Amino acid sequence: MRITAAIAGGIFGLLGAAGQAFFHVIPPPAYGICIACHMRDLVNWIAAHIFPIYGLKAGGAIVIPGGPVSYNFPLLTIIGILIGAVIAASVNKEFKWKVMRVWWQKPWAEFFLGILVMISALTFGGCPIRTALKAAYLDITASIGLIMIGVGVFVGCQVLRKLT
Amino acid sequence: MDLLPPIASIFLGLIMGYLGQRARMCFIGGMRDYYLVKDTYLIKGLFAFLVCALAGFILFQFVSPAIKTFPWFLDGGAVFAKKWAAMGVAAVPSSILPVPGDPITWSPKAGAHIILAIVGGFGLGFFSCMAGGCPFRQHIMAAEGSKSAIVYLVGFALGAIIFHRFVAPFIKAILA
Numbered sequence: 001m002r003i004t005a006a007i008a009g010g011i012f013g014l015l016g017a018a019g020q021a022f023f024h025v026i027p028p029p030a031y032g033i034c035i036a037c038h039m040r041d042l043v044n045w046i047a048a049h050i051f052p053i054y055g056l057k058a059g060g061a062i063v064i065p066g067g068p069v070s071y072n073f074p075l076l077t078i079i080g081i082l083i084g085a086v087i088a089a090s091v092n093k094e095f096k097w098k099v100m101r102v103w104w105q106k107p108w109a110e111f112f113l114g115i116l117v118m119i120s121a122l123t124f125g126g127c128p129i130r131t132a133l134k135a136a137y138l139d140i141t142a143s144i145g146l147i148m149i150g151v152g153v154f155v156g157c158q159v160l161r162k163l164t
Numbered sequence: 165m166d167l168l169p170p171i172a173s174i175f176l177g178l179i180m181g182y183l184g185q186r187a188r189m190c191f192i193g194g195m196r197d198y199y200l201v202k203d204t205y206l207i208k209g210l211f212a213f214l215v216c217a218l219a220g221f222i223l224f225q226f227v228s229p230a231i232k233t234f235p236w237f238l239d240g241g242a243v244f245a246k247k248w249a250a251m252g253v254a255a256v257p258s259s260i261l262p263v264p265g266d267p268i269t270w271s272p273k274a275g276a277h278i279i280l281a282i283v284g285g286f287g288l289g290f291f292s293c294m295a296g297g298c299p300f301r302q303h304i305m306a307a308e309g310s311k312s313a314i315v316y317l318v319g320f321a322l323g324a325i326i327f328h329r330f331v332a333p334f335i336k337a338i339l340a
Contacts, residue, residue, distance in 0.1 A: 005194070008187035009209030010216040015176050017220025021228035023172030033176065035299040040324040047325060076170050078303070080177020081184070085307030088185035100312045105296050107315035113295040114302075114316040118323025119331055120287030121299070124280045128191035128288065128298045132210065136217035141277040145285035152289020153195040160200070160293065 016133045025075060030137040033077065034130035036121035041074040104163065181304065190301035192292040276339045 012033060019025045019032030031037065089095040100106065104113075121127050124145050126134060131149065134142030183189070187209070194206035292298050295316060297305065302320070305313035 003183055003186040005187045005189050005206045005209030006212045008183040008189045009212035011183060012180060012189070013213040013216030013218075014220045015179065016213075016217050017224055019172065019176055021220075021224035023169055023176075024166070025169045025173060033180070035303065036320075036324075038173070039299075039321060040327075043321045043324045044328065073167060073170050075173040077173045077177040077180075080174040081181035081300070081303050082177075082307050084178040084181020085185045085304045086181075087178075088182045089308045092186075094185075095307075095309050097309045097311065100296065100310065104294055105312050107312050110295060110312045110316040111319040113291055114319025115323040115326060116291045117288060117295060117299060118320045119327050120284045120291060122324065122327045123284030123287070123331070123335070124277075125284075127300070128292070129213075129300055131285070131288075132191065132213050133217055136214050137221060138218075141281040144278055145281040145288075148282050148285025149192070149289035149292075150195055152286040152291075153192055153293045154199055154289075155286075156290045156293025157196055157199045159290075160196075 012129070013133075013136065016129075017136075030130065030134045030139070030142075033133060034127055035078070035081075036118060036127035037125070037130060038075045038077040039118075040122060042076070042078060045074040102164070180300075181307070184300060184304050185307065188301075189304075190297050192289065192298040193301060195289075196293055279339075280335070 016030075016032035020030065023032075025032050086095075100110075103109065124131075124141065126142065126145070128149060131142050131145050135146050188206070189209055190206055191210050191213075194208075194210045197203040197205070198207045295302065296312075299320065302313045302316045306317050
């Protein structure tokens with residue numbers, strides 16, 4: 001069976017809900033699937049345990065920047081996604097080293113874009129996937145965030161039209 | 165230490181990674197394709213995600229105690245504020261928009277959440293559109309061997325540290 005985006009999106013939605021319901025991925029609610037937040041947990045946890053100066057010690061206890069979420073053992077969704085995608089790419093023979101052609105997607109530019117995306121994602125607590133999950137959880141701010149993502153993409157498309 | 169969530173999440177990630185690579189799933193890309201070329205293949209994934217997640221939450225709240233805060237805008241805050249108070253964290257939930265979810269949105273003011281959602285959402289959409297895909301898609305492309313996406317992931321991880329060291333205190337100082 002050919003997997004279309006609609007089928008994959010539906011399965012992701014059910015997985016996100018099931019992750020909260022049955023696997024207790026819930027320091028905050030609607031946390032079943034998130035790329036930016038889970039990456040943040042992983043990075044903060046590793047950084048604070050390797051370089052204790054990063055998690056400023058207050059009275060002997062490690063204080064991990066990032067709030068109570070990051071105190072738990074980090075969620076490993078990122079690792080799973082990378083392994084799963086490598087398996088899928090190699091099984092279907094789609095793995096190939098490549099670099100994007102346009103200048104704003106060359107590696108040096110993508111480095112800064114990555115930093116900016118992460119900062120704006122954490123500003124309101126979620127990558128696009130978790131924003132959609134929170135909107136499905138009937139959170140008003142996330143619904144506003146989802147609409148603003150649409151506006152941002154619209155402006156970005158206008159810039160892309162100018163650049164190309 | 166409860167190890168169920170990390171172990172479960174690695175398997176969730178495996179399924180997501182496999183399906184995402186096969187379907188070329190991208191949330192930002194769906195909106196971008198719709199604006200630029202009126203292609204609806206990817207944006208169907210976004211709507212399917214919303215519908216299935218909502219259906220999942222509505223169904224699973226009857227079988228699982230973990231979704232007792234489901235209509236999030238009604239009373240979600242109190243339960244989690246108690247839980248986090250037990251962990252020694254002071255979080256003040258708002259009656260309108262329950263807070264404890266994201267570290268920097270601990271302000272009891274509902275307006276602060278909305279301002280952050282507007283600023284962050286716009287930046288996320290714009291920069292992701294320039295980068296050529298949402299963070300999830302970049303992970304998939306990194307696994308497919310795109311060097312741009314691998315460098316993106318390095319910046320993505322570094323952004324978390326920059327955010328918590330420099331940006332979060334700044335935002336807290338502004339919204340305090």
